[in-house]
Amino acid sequence: MKIYLVGGAVRDKLLGYPHHERDWVVVGARPEELEAQGFIPVGKDFPVFLHPKTKEEYALARTERKTGPGYTGFSFHSSPEVTLEEDLRRRDLTINAMAEDDSGQLVDPYGGREDLQRKLLRHVSPAFAEDPVRVLRVARLAARYHHLGFRIAPETVELMKQLVDNGEVDHLVAERIWKETERALMEKSPEVFITSLRDCGALARIMPELDALFGVPQPAEHHPEIDTGEHCLMVLQQAVRMNGSARVRFAALTHDLGKGATPPAEWPKHIGHEQRSLSLVNELCERLAAPKEFRELARLAAQYHTHGHRAMELKPSTVLKLFKAADAFRRPTRFEEFLLCCEADARGRTGFEDRPYPQANYLRSALARCRAIDNGEIAAQGFTGKAFGQALDKERLRQLSKVKSALTD
The missing domain is CATH 1.10.3210 (Hypothetical protein af1432)
Structure with missing residues (x-):
């Protein structure tokens, strides 16, 4: 069994960018082995576990195959024989397809570090065009790193357009669109999320x-x-x-x-x-x-x-x-x-x-x-019910008139 830090934590560590979540991939193990060590199974579609102490996610290395439309149309295969490189290959972008072993050694089979240096958001493989959520994720990452000079690779934009043209984007569920949109709104350059979606035609379908x-x-x-x-x-x-x-x-x-x-x-x-x-x-x-x-x-x-x-x-x-x-x-x-x-x-x-x-x-x-305004004073004058509301509004209007008069004083 070997455990690797993967995904955004590796990417942001190399960038020197703040990050708060860490994800791990486990190679050469079976579910029962992790459960025996106290890991808590949480994955419904594929084997994902929470660490018994840190509660961080540990996923068994897996491959995937497209079986239907949308981002749920996949079948997953996980076994001790699945290699780290095979697991990384199914990821969206090269900068997300890097791993780090327990000694801090970088595993980078698809050129993620070079693309970080080039400030390029580039897909790992043509399989990118199988999952419409990737259109949203890439647009969000473009919004996150725009201030650092990052851009989406032209060939990746073409695959994003393909996901729009073949109708895959139309299968996105509202909750997933909203989740990515809300996260994008809080990035440093959220307007880039919108322009990126527009450049590939997805904005016209989604919003x-x-x-x-x-x-x-x-x-x-x-x-x-x-x-x-x-x-x-x-x-x-x-x-x-x-x-x-x-x-x-x-x-x-x-x-x-x-x-x-x-x-x-x-x-x-x-x-x-x-x-x-x-x-x-x-x-x-x-x-x-x-x-x-x-x-x-x-x-x-x-x-x-x-x-x-x-x-x-x-x-x-x-x-x-x-x-x-x-x-x-x-x-x-x-x-x-x-x-x-x-x-x-x-x-x-x-x-x-x-x-x-x-x-x-x-x-x-x-x-x-x-x-x-002191509501008690109005009530003390004997106003109740509807009459109280009318008296309160009368006093509000008197105060608002004072504020407006002060403009010309």
Whole structure:
């Protein structure tokens, strides 16, 4: 029995890149041998075990054969006779097909170290084109290492296109797409995830609402970058710059989906795009099985981001309606994320990247004034039930009027 460190831990160790997970492959062993040593079996489709102390994953060396469509359409063969090189050959990229033995010696049968030096994401073998998840994984790794100068090898892009053209990508399940998307959103350059999917044609299959934005013009005086798709990528970059959560980044990316449904005869204007964006965000989130908190923030940003931009022009009653629609009194943290989306949108335009966004502080101040109202004082005046709510709103409007008046003082 021989045990090797494999995959991302080896790759990132050579890169000097932070990593937190380690995976291991076991050569020359049977399942019962690992179980006898206290390893806990967890693999349903092939032999994977958790170490009894570290809980790290140990997989028996295996080969695989394509038996059907999609990423589940494989049969696996594991036995003590399967070599380390055979196990590494079934992996997606050369930089993921390296191993390290217990003495720290590198095993690199497919040129992974050289591709690291060349900053190249390159497939190990033509079998890459059998698993559609690899399209997502490669796009995510491109987003992770873009700042280091990495690119996807042209021949690998061709295999990614092949997975799209032959319909394999259409067999991806929503949960797997979302898992890779959420991870990609938190990489250093998440916009590269989107452009990589678009370059191979996968974005049109996986997120057609987003793909439809590219080539759609906007008014040049407000959007010097013109292209709506490029604008959304710039907004995503600004969300990263402001250390936004994955929720903020997703909402930033999808806030303008309605512009892709504007009739071409109305271009470059997009009147009413907020409401169209809302319905398209709902469709996209449903297809991707996005978690509830992602859906809620994305819907909020889609429907109300222009309210954020016009905050200091709005009547106090309209600001109050915004607070209520956003549930800002009970969920101020989510409202803060909404403000980050608005600020990212305002700055996600060519030449506007560092422009101040006072609207956010204005709305923060307005919300703080409303939340500082003493409900006990209103109740002490004898108001209850519906009358209490009306009296509270009256006081909120009075405070909001003070905030607005302070703009001209």
